[in-house]
Amino acid sequence: xxxxxxxxxxxxxTIFDAEQSRKGYHLNQFxxxxxxxxxxxxxxxxxxxxxxEWPMSEDQKQAVLARDLNRCIALxxxxxxxxxxxxxxxxxxxxxxxxxxxxxxxxxxxxxIKGGRSPEGNRVVGEDGDAQAHRQPQGAxxxxxxx
Amino acid sequence: xARITASVYTSHVPAIGAxxxxxxxxxxxxxxxxxxxxxxxxWLQDNKPDVIFLVYNDHATxxxxxxxxxxxxxxxxxxxxxxxxxxxxxxxxxxxxxxxxSHIAQSVIQDDFDLxxxxxxxxxxxLTVPLSLMCGQPDPVKGAWPCPVIPFAVNxxxxxxxxxxxxFMLGQAIRRAVESYDEPLKVQIWGTGGMxxxxxxxxxxxxxxxxxxxxxxxxxxxxxxxSQVPHIEYVREAGSEGxxxxxxxxxxxxxxxVAGGKPPVLRHRFFHVPASNTAVxxxxxxxx
Numbered sequence: 001x002x003x004x005x006x007x008x009x010x011x012x013x014t015i016f017d018a019e020q021s022r023k024g025y026h027l028n029q030f031x032x033x034x035x036x037x038x039x040x041x042x043x044x045x046x047x048x049x050x051x052x053e054w055p056m057s058e059d060q061k062q063a064v065l066a067r068d069l070n071r072c073i074a075l076x077x078x079x080x081x082x083x084x085x086x087x088x089x090x091x092x093x094x095x096x097x098x099x100x101x102x103x104x105x106x107x108x109x110x111x112x113i114k115g116g117r118s119p120e121g122n123r124v125v126g127e128d129g130d131a132q133a134h135r136q137p138q139g140a141x142x143x144x145x146x147x
Numbered sequence: 148x149a150r151i152t153a154s155v156y157t158s159h160v161p162a163i164g165a166x167x168x169x170x171x172x173x174x175x176x177x178x179x180x181x182x183x184x185x186x187x188x189x190w191l192q193d194n195k196p197d198v199i200f201l202v203y204n205d206h207a208t209x210x211x212x213x214x215x216x217x218x219x220x221x222x223x224x225x226x227x228x229x230x231x232x233x234x235x236x237x238x239x240x241x242x243x244x245x246x247x248x249s250h251i252a253q254s255v256i257q258d259d260f261d262l263x264x265x266x267x268x269x270x271x272x273x274l275t276v277p278l279s280l281m282c283g284q285p286d287p288v289k290g291a292w293p294c295p296v297i298p299f300a301v302n303x304x305x306x307x308x309x310x311x312x313x314x315f316m317l318g319q320a321i322r323r324a325v326e327s328y329d330e331p332l333k334v335q336i337w338g339t340g341g342m343x344x345x346x347x348x349x350x351x352x353x354x355x356x357x358x359x360x361x362x363x364x365x366x367x368x369x370x371x372x373x374s375q376v377p378h379i380e381y382v383r384e385a386g387s388e389g390x391x392x393x394x395x396x397x398x399x400x401x402x403x404x405v406a407g408g409k410p411p412v413l414r415h416r417f418f419h420v421p422a423s424n425t426a427v428x429x430x431x432x433x434x435x
Contacts, residue, residue, distance in 0.1 A: 084232050
């Protein structure tokens with residue numbers, strides 16, 4: 001019998017469940033290793049070499065090297081673990097969250113100051129809110145693409 | 148007999164800790180937020196508990212994917228503030244209450260909740276930011292938090308997380324446990340996390356002030372009904388990380404009215420958007 005997973009139709013959202021956790025185990029544990037200062041230094045000195053010490057998939061390694069957090073999440077990463085990469089890079093949580101929307105840092109910060117992203121149109125896949133797949137990337141980056 | 152005197156609810160956004168630690172609380176961005184806690188700091192001084200039972204979640208700090216306890220109670224004598232990648236916060240170490248914590252663990256497990264007992268654990272911003280908001284800035288070395296704290300960590304990182312209903316029932320079991328402790332301690336229970344926020348994907352930045360305020364209304368007046376809300380509503384309405392709000396139901400379940408006593412007295416209510424990516428909510432409820 002199928003497991004209850006009612007959260008698969010929330011747009012722009014990946015719920016970190018047991019399945020994602022299994023896929024992302026080594027990716028997330030690599031991230032945990034960055035909580036130690038000496039590991040952060042070794043990673044920064046040669047990222048590829050450090051990543052090769054972990055039994056991660058090549059896709060996962062490329063996503064980390066590119067700092068593509070959406071891709072990391074699709075491959076089993078969890079944001080609280082991925083945040084350790086951001087901390088290593090000196091990025092705030094807001095910068096990390098914003099990077100996944102396609103918006104510039106300033107655009108994302110302004111959206112938050114104005115009260116954040118509205119849930120309207122963003123509750124279920126198929127509506128027309130700004131988090132829906134057909135409206136990516138957001139901000140000026142998206143407008144350029146549509147001209 | 149020990150008793151629960153009050154419950155406190157607050158968000159635990161890491162950027163709030165950073166603003167305090169880096170001396171940014173007077174900046175225009177942060178002033179309205181910290182103003183919402185002026186009353187609370189005075190209230191805590193006037194109503195100092197003997198122990199704080201602090202419900203929070205670990206953010207991939209003490210618990211990696213090696214072990215994922217659903218409910219973990221800290222029974223150690225002390226807990227060190229963790230290095231979450233930016234260096235440890237400059238706050239005092241957290242002194243535990245091993246006797247009461249062990250008593251609660253035994254009672255709650257006998258009441259059918261399978262707690263994980265943790266005798267060694269660093270504590271992250273989920274625990275220390277609420278202490279900073281309510282207690283100000285004691286010197287990290289010479290100073291101390293006002294009383295011992297029992298950390299109670301809930302898994303809200305990997306699904307499935309415990310349901311609101313189960314959290315609410317757990318709170319009731321914690322209340323029974325506290326009341327069966329012989330020493331006449333005044334215990335506050337704090338529920339932390341939330342409110343609406345999403346930190347991942349193209350939907351990052353989601354805020355739902357209307358839903359959050361309805362949550363506050365119901366937490367005060369209709370906790371039983373609120374505890375029936377399924378996870379999926381939290382995710383759709385309050386963002387993937389808004390699920391942290393189930394932890395507030397543990398604290399609410401421990402209040403006297405749930406066991407047939409008088410309704411709590413609302414001493415303070417505050418709501419503010421944004422702190423970084425997050426809607427901040429805060430309540431103080433006293434048992435009459």
